[in-house]
Amino acid sequence: MYIKTLTVSALNNYIKKVLDSDFILSNSNITGELSNFKIHSSGHIYFSLKDQHSKINCIMFRSAAKELKFMPENGMKVVVKGRVSVYEKDGAYQLYCDEMKPEGMGELYIAFEKLKSKLQNQGLFNEEHKRPIPLYANKIGVITSPTGAAIKDIINVTKRRNRNVEIIIYPALVQGINASRDIIKGIETLNGIDDIDIIILARGGGSIEELWCFNDESLALAVYNSKKPIITGVGHEIDYTIVDFVGDRRAPTPSAAAEIAVFNLEEFKNKILSYKNTMSVIVNMILMEKRSKLDLMKKNLSANSPRVLIVNEYNNIDRLREIITIKIKRRIEKDKERLVKANALLSAHNPLNVLNKGYAIIEDENRNIISKVAVLKEASSVKVTLKDGSTEIKLINEN
Template identity: 55%
Template sequence: MYIKTLTVTAVNSYVKKIIDNDLILNNLKIKGEVSNFKRHSSGHLYFTLKDESSKISCVMFRDYAKFLDVEMVDGLRVEIKGKIKVYQKDGSYQLYCEEVKKQGLGDLYAAFLELKENLEKEGLFKLEHKKPLPIYPKKVGIITSSTGAAIRDIINVAKRRNAYIDMIIYPSLVQGDEASKDVIKGIKYFEKNNDVEVVIIARGGGSIEELWAFNDEELAREIYNAKIPIITGVGHEVDYTIADFVSDLRAPTPSAAAEIVFPNYYEIEKNIHINYIKLKQSIDSTLSEKKNQINLLKKIIELNSPMNYIVNEYKNISDLNDRLNSGIKRKVLDEKNRLGYMIDLLNAHNPLKVLNKGYTLIKDENGNLIKNSKDLKDEDLVEILFRDGKINAKIYND
């Protein structure tokens, strides 16, 4: 039998025609569980429909998606009407969805929500239990697959941002039944060898089944009880696991976790330089301001110095002395004038002065001045005072 050799394009085109002409594949209703759901910025929806044994890629274009009345989330059980089509360029086929009917949550997603609710009630997700991440770590622990894209992304980010920080990698399974136990061993390792300051748990994106190891209750409690801060970077930005809720910080991707943990060395260096300049300017400004204040205080002190005060007080004392001497002289002169006046007044009224005019004064034997003749009796002894002396006499009445 002769077999014709075909090109890859010819084979894909042939398969496409067979599927396009199949009545069943062009009018399908399929039930299953939504997984790895993504909403593109264009409005198109991309997800996987799976059951216990198999899965199929699905797309719902914007024109159909805008009439969708079902909130599409991972773990949702649905019934979908659509067509199987082949994408000829890469030979893949997928279900092109036209209608979606909700049937309920899948078992895995229901288990995820139940565990999340229970742990949340216990308080494992509360912010007050979150440990702060170090700002400038010297050594970082990383728990992830040694061959996955996550570790390559983290290393690339770390080298770009800060090659001076040591990284200790703990190789771990990140998918499958033993993955959660392996991650727990990694946490215990870093807890025992307590020389790292923060731990990154990382894994690339995937479906809910592929990320299921990070929804393990034992792993959640190990993260919660860890003394070292733990940041998770599991899956893509839209993926959330129990480990994300209980960790000290959740990053949307492994690369984002590295961006958070590894400070940018060059930005630090730049900030140090900027702060050095600001500090120097501040010190110079402060010194200049203080110098001006000192000069001002110096002038104030000079103006109010004790020596200036003493000099001024000497002048005040001299002025007071002059005023005092002037006052004394004036007082002495006044008193001298008053004394002269009193002397003149006394002289004017001095009874002895009349003796110079030829008059005499007569006193009785007791020294009393005789003013009237009737005060004298016969044979009274008297003293007669003249200008130049005195004599004693006796009174005789004729």
């Protein structure tokens, strides 16, 4: 019989095809203990499953890892569903996981997912149904065990953040068969107290069995129908229950629930003081700016004051008066000179000056000057003006 020689890659590829075609290996449910658990930055999860005698390497891709309902840890016993195949590059077979759940809790997880899907389809998880959490609560109702660590944490956080906030504790069972009914009664009781602002539903961490009362459908409906906003602080950060989805706000721990419900008075005071200081700085800056503008306007007003203008115009008037005075004096002097010259000229041509030499001026009755003898002979009277005056002379005409 002739046996073909294979390459390493061909051999690994053949083994992969054989494993992939096997029905059992392609649809395996494997139980074991987690070890070497590692979440890669890519989101893929790498781990090993082991029992007392053997170990198998496993990988869960990111798409499947996002659907996990719990946080796996080394040493935890789990049931993994997936397929066995070969990674051809290394020639190593490993389990490719599609689902993972803690061992022995399959029925509880199935019930949890079934109720969660039902209530989600009914709209109980919708954001529009969430009641707003008051920012400044004065009275808080707490439903929890009176002896557990949760109530101590809530009281400590409340005292630290704001001693003025009053806590009303409704002692309730938070584990066991009757716990859900007890918590429902607590919600109804606290809803009947008018001045309660917020209700906290709290419990410390525990296994899924211990927290199972918070996955009750009747309790979910009571939380949904509560008139008061409800903050859930059940278990640790990785624990999720049905009431967390129905409640108005989920807190990872009871302490975190108290921090959400109780506003920090000291922080509030510091914030107000900060606002006050900021406002004071802003107001002072505005006042300084306005004062500077006012000073500038004052300076501009002083520089352009009518009083300054008037005072300056007084000086201008005095200057104009001096100029006018000088011009008038010059004009008077000039006119005086002209007058002297005109007087001298007039004196030089004054006919009266001729009279001083013995001449006379003869005028007829109409004050016409007679300069010819013929005219004189015709006149009946004349006026004769001499040096020292004038006189009327009547003439006797010989003709």
